[in-house]
Amino acid sequence: MDLTVREYQEGWESEIKSKLESQFSGKLTVTKTETRRVYAQVDRSVSKAVCQYLHDELSFEHCATVIGVDLGEAEQKMQVVYHIDNYTLYKGVVVELTVDVPYDDLHIETVSDIWGGANWHERETWELFGIVFDNHPRLERLLTPDTYEFFPFRKSYKLRGSQ
Amino acid sequence: MTDEKNTQIPDAQAIAEGAEVTKQMVEDYKANAIDMDKMWITMGPQHPFSHGLWTLKICADGEIVTDADPIVGYLHRGWEKEVENRTYPKIIPMADRLCYAASMTYTHLYCMTCEKALGIDIPEKTKYIRIVADEINRLQSHLMWMAAVGTDLGNYTAFLWCSREREYWMDMNVRLCGARSTTNYPRIGGVRNDVFDIDCDLPNEEDHSRFMRDLIRCCDHFDKALWDIIYLIDNNSTFVSRMVGNGIITREQCANLGITGPAARGTGVDYDARRDDPYDNYDKVDFDVPVIKTGDSYSRYMVRVEEMFQSTRIIRQAVQKIKALGRNAPYRLKVPANIPAGRTFCKLEDPRGESMMYLVSDGTDRPYRLKVRSPIFVNVSSSKALLEGCRIADVPVIMAMIDMCLGETDR
Numbered sequence: 287m288d289l290t291v292r293e294y295q296e297g298w299e300s301e302i303k304s305k306l307e308s309q310f311s312g313k314l315t316v317t318k319t320e321t322r323r324v325y326a327q328v329d330r331s332v333s334k335a336v337c338q339y340l341h342d343e344l345s346f347e348h349c350a351t352v353i354g355v356d357l358g359e360a361e362q363k364m365q366v367v368y369h370i371d372n373y374t375l376y377k378g379v380v381v382e383l384t385v386d387v388p389y390d391d392l393h394i395e396t397v398s399d400i401w402g403g404a405n406w407h408e409r410e411t412w413e414l415f416g417i418v419f420d421n422h423p424r425l426e427r428l429l430t431p432d433t434y435e436f437f438p439f440r441k442s443y444k445l446r447g448s449q
Numbered sequence: 450m451t452d453e454k455n456t457q458i459p460d461a462q463a464i465a466e467g468a469e470v471t472k473q474m475v476e477d478y479k480a481n482a483i484d485m486d487k488m489w490i491t492m493g494p495q496h497p498f499s500h501g502l503w504t505l506k507i508c509a510d511g512e513i514v515t516d517a518d519p520i521v522g523y524l525h526r527g528w529e530k531e532v533e534n535r536t537y538p539k540i541i542p543m544a545d546r547l548c549y550a551a552s553m554t555y556t557h558l559y560c561m562t563c564e565k566a567l568g569i570d571i572p573e574k575t576k577y578i579r580i581v582a583d584e585i586n587r588l589q590s591h592l593m594w595m596a597a598v599g600t601d602l603g604n605y606t607a608f609l610w611c612s613r614e615r616e617y618w619m620d621m622n623v624r625l626c627g628a629r630s631t632t633n634y635p636r637i638g639g640v641r642n643d644v645f646d647i648d649c650d651l652p653n654e655e656d657h658s659r660f661m662r663d664l665i666r667c668c669d670h671f672d673k674a675l676w677d678i679i680y681l682i683d684n685n686s687t688f689v690s691r692m693v694g695n696g697i698i699t700r701e702q703c704a705n706l707g708i709t710g711p712a713a714r715g716t717g718v719d720y721d722a723r724r725d726d727p728y729d730n731y732d733k734v735d736f737d738v739p740v741i742k743t744g745d746s747y748s749r750y751m752v753r754v755e756e757m758f759q760s761t762r763i764i765r766q767a768v769q770k771i772k773a774l775g776r777n778a779p780y781r782l783k784v785p786a787n788i789p790a791g792r793t794f795c796k797l798e799d800p801r802g803e804s805m806m807y808l809v810s811d812g813t814d815r816p817y818r819l820k821v822r823s824p825i826f827v828n829v830s831s832s833k834a835l836l837e838g839c840r841i842a843d844v845p846v847i848m849a850m851i852d853m854c855l856g857e858t859d860r
Contacts, residue, residue, distance in 0.1 A: 291719065294725070322726055347704035347705060348704050349707060350707070350796070350803065350822055353807050355809055355818050369822075371803075373704055378725040380726070380796075401705055401707065402705050402707065403831075404707070406826060428521065429521065429860075430522065438527060439527075439529065443530075445530060445534050
């Protein structure tokens with residue numbers, strides 16, 4: 287990992303875009319770039335490899351969030367969204383990775399061995415959405431009681447008074 | 450009369466067997482004894498050091514902490530699910546409740562996310578007003594933290610002095626928006642009220658910027674008063690010796706574990722979202738980002754102290770800019786009730802670290818999904834790395850440097 291600190295320059299986003307797309311051609315699409323932001327749609331089979339590449343080759347040291355999104359019955363899938371920050375080589379750049387996870391196979395590889403900070407985010411996403419992070423060291427309930435047998439943030443779980 | 454058994458000399462084989470048994474016994478004893486020395490101690494949920502409802506389980510080998518397991522969730526309200534049921538403006542007061550010590554930053558973040566999703570640019574003056582409001586909140590949050598550190602470390606005078614200084618900033622908050630902690634001040638597209646004309650009905654033009662005059666006075670007073678508190682703490686060898694050299698983690702560990710904010714800058718991570726990923730008008734004000742590479746509790750304390758000086762510096766500049774823009778500059782825009790379908794994320798430098806919101810909108814007047822990234826949620830998950838190898842008596846000091854806030858941790 288190269289930890290040389292560089293100040294922001296224009297064109298970093300397209301540099302990261304071309305590096306990611308050439309490394310994972312066909313499995314990764316950069317959907318949008320903005321100043322200091324790169325948005326990418328990633329195939330589930332390479333999600334871990336992309337994270338490893340970002341960490342090892344591009345010095346993305348910090349995983350800010352792992353987010354679950356339930357797209358509902360119509361789409362029959364959920365999504366896991368990662369936000370990954372850089373402190374050194376591409377200082378201030380955030381890469382957003384979106385990974386689709388179908389309803390009938392809610393599994394995705396954990397990244398908590400790459401970034402320790404992802405550990406609790408993955409636990410939280412599992413307990414609230416039921417997305418299983420394979421090889422996670424400790425997939426236990428964190429915020430809700432251990433007796434819960436449902437996943438409260440899924441769209442199928444309706445709140446009182448909801449429309 | 451002598452006992453034959455006692456006088457009998459055992460043969461060599463018996464001695465060897467006996468020695469083997471004894472050796473085995475000693476080894477068994479040692480193995481068991483070490484296990485028996487280790488003990489899980491539960492600190493919390495009601496504990497003087499915890500500053501809110503959470504539990505820290507530590508595994509102690511004698512006096513040394515070998516493992517830690519924080520347990521949170523006592524305050525979990527399902528915030529992210531609750532907001533899916535509410536229209537966008539109704540979420541603003543809920544965002545206040547995420548963090549009671551610095552509510553403005555979360556409301557600011559929420560409004561900023563909605564504005565970005567709407568694709569609107571808010572008026573210049575509003576950006577500076579939000580900077581002022583944020584920095585007031587940063588100051589009062591840091592002072593509250595400092596007061597808590599005072600009580601944690603047995604320095605009650607520090608608690609009283611910090612609370613006293615905090616009241617000045619609280620008064621500024623009250624004058625700005627009418628509330629002490631849950632401020633409900635930013636709006637999508639601006640702020641609730643202008644900083645001119647606050648509690649003023651006088652015809653004299655000068656009086657219309659009374660609030661800003663008092664804000665500058667507050668800064669002047671605080672810059673001196675903070676030195677008093679620093680002398681009080683740093684000249685006290687007991688206080689300093691409890692902070693120096695404990696809770697050490699390396700810069701790489703810190704970045705990997707996701708620790709952000711003053712705790713990270715006290716470990717050598719040179720990153721502040723206000724400078725490196727600027728939002729609103731933070732790129733137009735001049736300030737320094739304190740970074741200390743030592744990585745112990747004392748460096749985290751020093752970073753926060755220096756940040757307070759920088760905050761007053763930012764407030765002074767922002768006030769000048771607001772005055773230059775004048776009374777008649779707009780401070781709020783009218784915005785549509787529905788946010789177009791899409792995904793937006795925004796991040797902001799909270800007093801405690803990097804907070805982030807991720808909004809999935811579907812074109813209606815309610816969010817489809819709104820995720821909050823709380824800095825303390827991640828910082829507290831790294832307790833094991835921070836506490837490993839320290840003494841039980843150092844646990845309150847090390848955990849105090851995270852600046853616990855349960856409202857945002859549990860959401």
